[in-house]
Amino acid sequence: MTYKSLSSTHTALSQGQTTCANIVKNYLEVINSARHLNIYIEVFAEEALQRAKKLDEKFQQNPASAGKLFGAVISLKDVICYEGHGVTAGSKILKGFKSLFSATAVERLLAEDAIIIGRVNCDEFAMGSTNETSCYGPTRNAADPSKVPGGSSGASAVAVQAGTCLISLGSDTGGSVRQPAAFCGVVGFKPTYGRISRHGLLAYASSFDQIGILANSVADVASVLEVINGPDEFDATCSAELPFRTKLAAERETRTTKIAYFEAALHHPGMDGEVKNQTLGFIEKLKAEGHTVEPVGFEYLDYIIPAYYVLTTAEASSNLSRYDGIRFGHRTQDAKNIHEVYKKSRTEGFGTEVKRRIMLGTFVLSAGYYDAYYAKAQQVRRLIHDRTREILQRYDFILMPASPTPAWNIGEMADDPVAMYLADIFTVQANMAGVPAIAIPIGKNSAGLPIGIQFMADKFREVELLAFSASLPIHITA
Numbered sequence: 001m002t003y004k005s006l007s008s009t010h011t012a013l014s015q016g017q018t019t020c021a022n023i024v025k026n027y028l029e030v031i032n033s034a035r036h037l038n039i040y041i042e043v044f045a046e047e048a049l050q051r052a053k054k055l056d057e058k059f060q061q062n063p064a065s066a067g068k069l070f071g072a073v074i075s076l077k078d079v080i081c082y083e084g085h086g087v088t089a090g091s092k093i094l095k096g097f098k099s100l101f102s103a104t105a106v107e108r109l110l111a112e113d114a115i116i117i118g119r120v121n122c123d124e125f126a127m128g129s130t131n132e133t134s135c136y137g138p139t140r141n142a143a144d145p146s147k148v149p150g151g152s153s154g155a156s157a158v159a160v161q162a163g164t165c166l167i168s169l170g171s172d173t174g175g176s177v178r179q180p181a182a183f184c185g186v187v188g189f190k191p192t193y194g195r196i197s198r199h200g201l202l203a204y205a206s207s208f209d210q211i212g213i214l215a216n217s218v219a220d221v222a223s224v225l226e227v228i229n230g231p232d233e234f235d236a237t238c239s240a241e242l243p244f245r246t247k248l249a250a251e252r253e254t255r256t257t258k259i260a261y262f263e264a265a266l267h268h269p270g271m272d273g274e275v276k277n278q279t280l281g282f283i284e285k286l287k288a289e290g291h292t293v294e295p296v297g298f299e300y301l302d303y304i305i306p307a308y309y310v311l312t313t314a315e316a317s318s319n320l321s322r323y324d325g326i327r328f329g330h331r332t333q334d335a336k337n338i339h340e341v342y343k344k345s346r347t348e349g350f351g352t353e354v355k356r357r358i359m360l361g362t363f364v365l366s367a368g369y370y371d372a373y374y375a376k377a378q379q380v381r382r383l384i385h386d387r388t389r390e391i392l393q394r395y396d397f398i399l400m401p402a403s404p405t406p407a408w409n410i411g412e413m414a415d416d417p418v419a420m421y422l423a424d425i426f427t428v429q430a431n432m433a434g435v436p437a438i439a440i441p442i443g444k445n446s447a448g449l450p451i452g453i454q455f456m457a458d459k460f461r462e463v464e465l466l467a468f469s470a471s472l473p474i475h476i477t478a
Contacts, residue, residue: 188212
């Protein structure tokens with residue numbers, strides 16, 4: 001059997017009910033039976049089994065030597081480097097590339113006896129909200145395979161949802177962990193910017209990107225965060241803030257909290273009726289438990305998406321310039337001069353959505369438009385940051401729907417990128433402000449599709465955010 005939590009895994013291992021090798025074998029069986037969902041790009045079957053056997057031997061010799069994540073089977077989004085293994089960001093331009101080093105987060109997982117079972121699909125270079133822009137084809141939602149799983153970490157969410165691993169690491173630039181978590185009925189967490197090192201994470205937009213965690217429970221998110229967070233000499237943006245330590249039990253008293261929510265969000269024209277009703281119902285439950293939940297004004301809601309896409313596409317234009325067929329990535333076989341090497345290599349290697357964002361980003365950074373677009377978007381970002389922090393000085397948390405709608409049909413947004421961009425309207429704020437946020441499942445709609453809710457906290461308030469979230473009833477649908 002497979003286990004739904006790290007604590008149940010540890011209990012079974014310590015009592016001799018199973019072994020790491022058996023746990024890995026069970027997960028491999030589930031992965032094989034879930035191939036129709038197109039979750040994994042590569043499964044490290046033999047390697048995972050060998051590591052599991054070594055961990056079993058280590059445990060038999062000295063049970064006290066087991067690391068904090070002993071026996072935890074984890075998958076990695078295809079933007080996170082793992083030495084000697086492929087990493088392609090779901091793009092043809094990196095086909096066949098193998099990483100020369102491991103991300104700091106991966107090194108820290110392995111140091112605490114985690115087992116990496118494979119790398120999972122994602123939107124190309126993490127650009128998308130549906131997991132459909134991948135060169136490997138779309139991943140499907142396990143709740144309904146005709147639906148998208150969200151993106152860009154959609155396969156990470158489905159990997160946990162479908163029981164193919166215990167935990168998955170994704171990345172979150174504008175909601176890419178939290179929106180898929182809501183669509184798939186799992187927990188998705190984005191830390192404060194700088195809490196987790198970005199060393200070894202293929203960049204989309206460097207001032208927004210963060211490694212995030214997807215799991216079945218808040219407790220497992222906290223356990224992984226405790227291991228992978230903290231300063232790193234390879235990432236200058238990584239904060240020297242004191243490392244996170246799990247204190248959920250100590251902080252999880254029946255303390256009542258003050259929570260803000262935006263009425264403008266709940267009455268937004270794009271809001272699905274069932275999502276709205278479940279969110280309002282959840283607010284009433286919080287009030288009944290003694291929490292103060294109040295509406296507050298937030299005048300910048302409609303400016304979040306335009307500012308976000310100006311800034312992230314600008315950063316993407318810069319970050320992806322290295323994939324040119326000369327320094328990195330696919331090189332065309334049909335070039336007569338250096339100009340054609342650049343042009344044809346990038347044309348052949350990048351998909352439509354990535355090309356669209358590179359061109360948008362190049363445009364907003366170009367002479368004559370920089371001040372009108374990029375500089376103005378930075379000013380808007382500062383306003384959003386300051387207003388968000390101001391609210392979080394008066395309230396413990398900000399409550400938002402994780403997505404205005406449940407998962408939609410595969411292919412439904414293919415011809416309307418703007419509609420896809422607007423799907424991020426409730427998750428982007430946390431990235432613009434650099435604050436931590438978590439999505440938890442609260443139920444299903446009438447069609448049986450998961451619905452999630454989101455909480456944001458002030459910078460480096462992960463302990464309070466996770467402790468509060470752990471006290472809430474979570475509706476795991478898978």
